[in-house]
Amino acid sequence: xxxxxxxxxxxxxxxxxxxxxxxxxxxxxxxxxxxxxxxxxxxxxxxxxxxxxxxxxxxxxxxxxxxxxxxxxxxxxxxxxxxxxxxxxxxxxxxxxxxxxxxxxxxxxxxxxxxxxxxxxxxxxxxxxxxxxxxxxxxxxxxxxxxxxxxxxxxxxxxxxxxxxxxxxxxxxxxxxxxxxxxxxxxxxxxxxxxxxxxxxxxxxxxxxxxxxxxxxxxxxxxxxxxxxxxxxxxxxxxxxxxxxxxxxxxxxxxxxxxxxxxxxxxxxxxxxxxxxxxxxxxxxxxxxxxxxxxxxxxxxxxxxxxxxxxxxxxxxxxxxxxxxxxxxxxxxxxxxxxxxxxxxx
Amino acid sequence: xxxxxxxxxxxxxxxxxxxxxxxxxxxxxxxxxxxxxxxxxxxxxxxxxxxxxxxxxxxxxxxxxxxxxxxxxxxxxxxxxxxxxxxxxxxxxxxxxxxxxxxxxxxxxxxxxxxxxxxxxxxxxxxxxxxxxxxxxxxxxxxxxxxxxxxxxxxxxxxxxxxxxxxxxxxxxxxxxxxxxxxxxxxxxxxxxxxxxxxxxxxxxxxxxxxxxxxxxxxxxxxxxxxxxxxxxxxxxxxxxxxxxxxxxxxxxxxxxxxxxxxxxxxxxxxxxxxxxxxxxxxxxxxxxxxxxxxxxxxxxxxxxxxxxxxxxxxxxxxxxxxxxxxxxxxxxxxxxxxxxxxxxx
DNA sequence: CCAATCTCCGAAAACGTTTTTGAATATGAC
DNA sequence: GTCATATTCAAAAACGTTTTCGGAGATTGG
Numbered sequence: 001x002x003x004x005x006x007x008x009x010x011x012x013x014x015x016x017x018x019x020x021x022x023x024x025x026x027x028x029x030x031x032x033x034x035x036x037x038x039x040x041x042x043x044x045x046x047x048x049x050x051x052x053x054x055x056x057x058x059x060x061x062x063x064x065x066x067x068x069x070x071x072x073x074x075x076x077x078x079x080x081x082x083x084x085x086x087x088x089x090x091x092x093x094x095x096x097x098x099x100x101x102x103x104x105x106x107x108x109x110x111x112x113x114x115x116x117x118x119x120x121x122x123x124x125x126x127x128x129x130x131x132x133x134x135x136x137x138x139x140x141x142x143x144x145x146x147x148x149x150x151x152x153x154x155x156x157x158x159x160x161x162x163x164x165x166x167x168x169x170x171x172x173x174x175x176x177x178x179x180x181x182x183x184x185x186x187x188x189x190x191x192x193x194x195x196x197x198x199x200x201x202x203x204x205x206x207x208x209x210x211x212x213x214x215x216x217x218x219x220x221x222x223x224x225x226x227x228x229x230x231x232x233x234x235x236x237x238x239x240x241x242x243x244x245x246x247x248x249x250x251x252x253x254x255x256x257x258x259x260x261x262x263x264x265x266x267x268x269x270x271x272x273x274x275x276x277x278x279x280x281x282x283x284x285x286x287x288x289x290x291x292x293x294x295x296x297x298x299x300x301x302x303x304x305x306x307x308x309x310x311x312x313x314x315x316x317x318x319x320x321x322x323x324x325x326x327x328x329x330x331x332x333x334x335x336x337x338x339x340x341x342x343x344x345x346x
Numbered sequence: 347x348x349x350x351x352x353x354x355x356x357x358x359x360x361x362x363x364x365x366x367x368x369x370x371x372x373x374x375x376x377x378x379x380x381x382x383x384x385x386x387x388x389x390x391x392x393x394x395x396x397x398x399x400x401x402x403x404x405x406x407x408x409x410x411x412x413x414x415x416x417x418x419x420x421x422x423x424x425x426x427x428x429x430x431x432x433x434x435x436x437x438x439x440x441x442x443x444x445x446x447x448x449x450x451x452x453x454x455x456x457x458x459x460x461x462x463x464x465x466x467x468x469x470x471x472x473x474x475x476x477x478x479x480x481x482x483x484x485x486x487x488x489x490x491x492x493x494x495x496x497x498x499x500x501x502x503x504x505x506x507x508x509x510x511x512x513x514x515x516x517x518x519x520x521x522x523x524x525x526x527x528x529x530x531x532x533x534x535x536x537x538x539x540x541x542x543x544x545x546x547x548x549x550x551x552x553x554x555x556x557x558x559x560x561x562x563x564x565x566x567x568x569x570x571x572x573x574x575x576x577x578x579x580x581x582x583x584x585x586x587x588x589x590x591x592x593x594x595x596x597x598x599x600x601x602x603x604x605x606x607x608x609x610x611x612x613x614x615x616x617x618x619x620x621x622x623x624x625x626x627x628x629x630x631x632x633x634x635x636x637x638x639x640x641x642x643x644x645x646x647x648x649x650x651x652x653x654x655x656x657x658x659x660x661x662x663x664x665x666x667x668x669x670x671x672x673x674x675x676x677x678x679x680x681x682x683x684x685x686x687x688x689x690x691x692x
Numbered sequence: 693c694c695a696a697t698c699t700c701c702g703a704a705a706a707c708g709t710t711t712t713t714g715a716a717t718a719t720g721a722c
Numbered sequence: 723g724t725c726a727t728a729t730t731c732a733a734a735a736a737c738g739t740t741t742t743c744g745g746a747g748a749t750t751g752g
């Protein structure tokens with residue numbers, strides 16, 4: 001009775017089958033130099049005994065975890081979430097198909113991101129790394145490149161000489177702005193997402209280039225950087241109005257900013273849409289239901305996630321790369337992209 | 347040049363400090379039988395060398411992973427997500443404070459849930475397990491109890507003789523129904539979440555008891571089970587109407603169902619609110635923006651998550667339990683809980 | 693001053709696999 | 723019949739830590 005519930009080990013399977021430990025191991029891991037009949041027997045016994053190899057032991061010896069880690073960064077408010085969740089769904093699906101487990105860890109603070117990466121890599125907790133929120137100069141990426149550790153990012157850097165998937169935010173910025181211009185707006189503002197992220201800069205360039213292409217120079221007073229909190233869009237609108245820079249349309253870097261902006265507009269008696277045209281980005285669920293419906297850009301995140309996962313799996317299987325995928329967003333027309341009305345309805 | 351980039355190991359630290367491997371290990375793991383001065387020296391060298399213990403090796407030897415796994419189940423549509431994400435945030439925060447890492451895995455199919463648990467436990471991938479979507483008779487829970495593996499669930503079972511946190515859905519059902527009754531509704535329907543889950547049954551009982559308490563028997567024709575897909579609420583409304591069972595109010599098991607129901611109502615020319623009172627549950631972000639605003643119940647998921655995490659940490663630190671926490675939801679009054687109008691406006 | 697106790701550290705075993713190496717047997721070629 | 727080659731398996735090393743055990747020196751009590 002004093003038995004301390006001995007763990008079921010590979011040697012139990014060996015004894016039961018009458019084979020050696022090494023043969024059992026090779027049989028279970030699908031090596032070729034084991035007779036089919038033997039393999040079947042081993043599998044049967046292992047199944048019957050309910051044996052599973054210790055994760056720690058096998059990954060210590062084989063130096064493989066068959067695990068890919070996705071690091072998701074703060075801030076991730078309830079509103080930004082849908083973005084990542086759809087993405088993760090696709091990632092998980094494609095990785096699982098290749099025999100890899102997806103593991104998600106959270107970086108609560110900006111400062112801990114690098115620490116988490118170091119921990120994952122140096123302690124050998126995973127075989128590959130996935131993360132987003134890339135910056136033009138991203139130490140995380142250089143660090144990983146130096147060590148030759150497999151990783152794929154959602155988003156690019158300045159050099160972008162690594163594997164990545166990304167949504168074409170330049171094109172989103174260009175198309176949004178051009179659409180507003182064609183609707184008759186001469187003064188189009190842009191509330192940007194945080195400019196430390198590469199994609200924000202891409203969107204900004206798209207916005208500026210569209211203005212240039214139509215002979216309208218960009219006005220720094222119309223460009224306001226917003227952060228990923230909730231009322232930042234409102235603050236920006238307040239600033240635009242009190243400074244009297246007179247935009248008649250706004251392209252918002254994402255829908256959360258747009259929603260917040262709309263709220264502020266109402267407080268100023270400005271109707272989002274008729275009085276101030278608006279185009280957002282992301283197509284979060286609320287976008288369809290707010291006011292006239294927010295015109296915005298939708299990204300096929302499932303597809304993006306699938307590609308991300310497949311890219312990682314390929315990398316892990318020895319496919320050298322680099323592989324890069326840029327995907328287009330789809331314009332979802334709703335009610336807030338209205339023509340320049342020529343004045344505010346009182 | 348032929349060096350194969352030897353991994354930095356604990357013996358490198360030992361050599362560098364002139365101490366033995368075992369002393370270095372004990373110093374780094376905070377054992378008491380090492381002189382303070384020695385500990386400092388070891389820490390300094392380890393830091394300088396950038397040494398980190400191999401996760402596989404240390405967890406093989408110590409049989410600890412310092413990791414807690416949260417299994418999130420399908421279906422998790424974009425609309426249900428916010429629920430889990432807020433929760434996870436709290437869990438992560440409280441676990442991290444106790445030195446545990448949170449790891450999230452996804453169960454894509456119902457059938458794989460148990461497989462994932464077996465894998466996590468038998469392969470020793472984590473020290474504790476967290477999951478939701480509990481059923482009255484839940485094999486997962488029995489299996490874990492048999493093995494004495496630490497776990498805490500979000501939701502209860504029939505017996506509930508384990509550690510759990512839960513939202514009081516009985517009270518939600520009771521309060522929602524009572525409110526509708528007090529608003530003059532005699533025929534209140536209930537669109538339930540899937541009844542295989544315990545919380546759905548709790549809500550149903552709350553609904554029925556409220557009817558009973560007010561002298562109104564419950565009518566099976568007014569109870570329709572909905573599943574966690576998108577148009578199920580609509581189907582249920584269609585059924586209610588075509589069968590002519592004549593409800594004037596509906597309590598929906600969650601907001602996604604409510605939203606779907608509202609959509610169907612509009613197609614039938616029924617105005618959600620004035621023509622058909624409506625109360626949901628969860629307070630998803632869209633709820634505030636749809637139509638008159640959906641009256642619903644909000645749960646403090648951050649708090650729930652924190653408790654979940656703390657409970658797990660306590661368990662892992664030897665606190666025997668059982669610990670159980672039931673938390674109340676808050677009624678968010680908006681536009682859809684209107685009094686019985688006595689007829690439909692044409 | 694001697695024995696007993698404490699404090700700090702080192703040697704070696706142990707954790708449970710996978711991988712390397714080589715041996716035994718079977719198969720094929722001449 | 724003999725040698726070379728394939729096939730299949732076993733023994734043992736290896737993976738990088740933590741833990742157990744015990745020993746040397748310092749400290750305390752009498």
